[in-house]
Amino acid sequence: MRNRVLMRNCVWLLALLLYALTFVNAQATRDASHLVPTGKGWGEALPTRLGPPRGLNPPRGPATNGIFYHGGPILPGSVNLYFIWYGDFVSGRAASDSLATVDLLTEFFSAGGLGGSSYARIDSTYADRTRTVSGKFALAESTNDYYSRGLRLSDASVAAVVANAIATRALPKDTNGVYFVLSSSDVSETSGFCSQYCGWHSHSTMSGSDIKYAFVGNPDRCPNACEEQVISPNGNSGADGMASTMAHETNEAVSDPDLNAWYDTAGNEDGDKCAWKWGPVTGTLGDGAYNMTIAGHKWLIQMNWENSRGGGCDQKLSGKFYGQ
Numbered sequence: 001m002r003n004r005v006l007m008r009n010c011v012w013l014l015a016l017l018l019y020a021l022t023f024v025n026a027q028a029t030r031d032a033s034h035l036v037p038t039g040k041g042w043g044e045a046l047p048t049r050l051g052p053p054r055g056l057n058p059p060r061g062p063a064t065n066g067i068f069y070h071g072g073p074i075l076p077g078s079v080n081l082y083f084i085w086y087g088d089f090v091s092g093r094a095a096s097d098s099l100a101t102v103d104l105l106t107e108f109f110s111a112g113g114l115g116g117s118s119y120a121r122i123d124s125t126y127a128d129r130t131r132t133v134s135g136k137f138a139l140a141e142s143t144n145d146y147y148s149r150g151l152r153l154s155d156a157s158v159a160a161v162v163a164n165a166i167a168t169r170a171l172p173k174d175t176n177g178v179y180f181v182l183s184s185s186d187v188s189e190t191s192g193f194c195s196q197y198c199g200w201h202s203h204s205t206m207s208g209s210d211i212k213y214a215f216v217g218n219p220d221r222c223p224n225a226c227e228e229q230v231i232s233p234n235g236n237s238g239a240d241g242m243a244s245t246m247a248h249e250t251n252e253a254v255s256d257p258d259l260n261a262w263y264d265t266a267g268n269e270d271g272d273k274c275a276w277k278w279g280p281v282t283g284t285l286g287d288g289a290y291n292m293t294i295a296g297h298k299w300l301i302q303m304n305w306e307n308s309r310g311g312g313c314d315q316k317l318s319g320k321f322y323g324q
């Protein structure tokens with residue numbers, strides 16, 4: 001009897017552990033709507049990565065915004081972003097594996113950039129029981145990792161890259177931060193970069209604290225899957241594609257950092273609900289179209305789900321909602 005209970009506890013613990021190890025939320029590839037939804041906002045072929053169903057008990061009542069709170073924390077106040085440039089961003093095989101990409105994305109996310117903009121303040125429609133998301137975030141520090149885990153990253157090695165940067169004090173330990181692993185175009189992420197997703201965010205315990213982190217690969221590895229346009233506003237399709245996916249993951253990481261705060265009945269977080277939707281653009285999609293100007297550059301950035309006025313995708317807080 002005692003053994004059976006012990007065994008059952010072990011099985012339960014193992015299941016919990018597997019769930020904890022495998023749960024991430026991702027920016028789907030452009031064709032992911034052809035795949036079976038999994039409750040994680042992206043098509044998924046591997047049943048071992050399935051988490052338990054989420055969002056089965058949305059609050060009752062007529063007034064909702066199409067996305068529901070599940071009790072977990074948000075990231076309040078000013079959120080620090082940390083970039084880990086993984087691989088070769090000096091003279092890699094694609095033109096975008098270069099310092100031009102580092103410079104563009106550094107400008108986009110530095111103070112006075114995307115954080116605090118009318119776009120980022122869409123995030124301020126999310127809150128937990130005591131605190132509100134501010135929509136303020138900015139790049140705090142960056143570091144380089146020259147292929148410490150090789151050319152093929154697993155989800156675990158992405159986490160290890162972040163844990164190592166913190167443990168070696170290349171980056172500070174910041175529980176109100178989001179750490180991005182940004183890989184050059186010669187690097188694969190074997191759980192599905194380019195086939196299932198273009199980026200994802202998750203969290204793990206590192207150096208004894210709950211650390212939020214994300215993976216975004218250089219989409220010049222797979223333009224058809226992870227870029228809206230090869231001719232892009234800054235003449236750098238890799239950087240322009242990364243900017244949009246990074247905005248998506250940032251929106252999700254501040255509103256659902258531990259994957260237990262804000263998502264809808266299908267498991268979609270705010271960014272997922274507006275993935276690959278731009279709203280009106282200047283110019284022609286496919287030929288350098290853009291929908292915002294930030295830090296002196298033009299950008300094509302996917303919209304975000306505003307949690308007010310019934311909910312919808314918009315380009316700026318209190319803006320018009322668009323279906324595409």
Ligand SMILES: [Zn+2]
Pocket residue numbers: 025026027028041248249252269271272
């Ligand atoms: Zn997402």
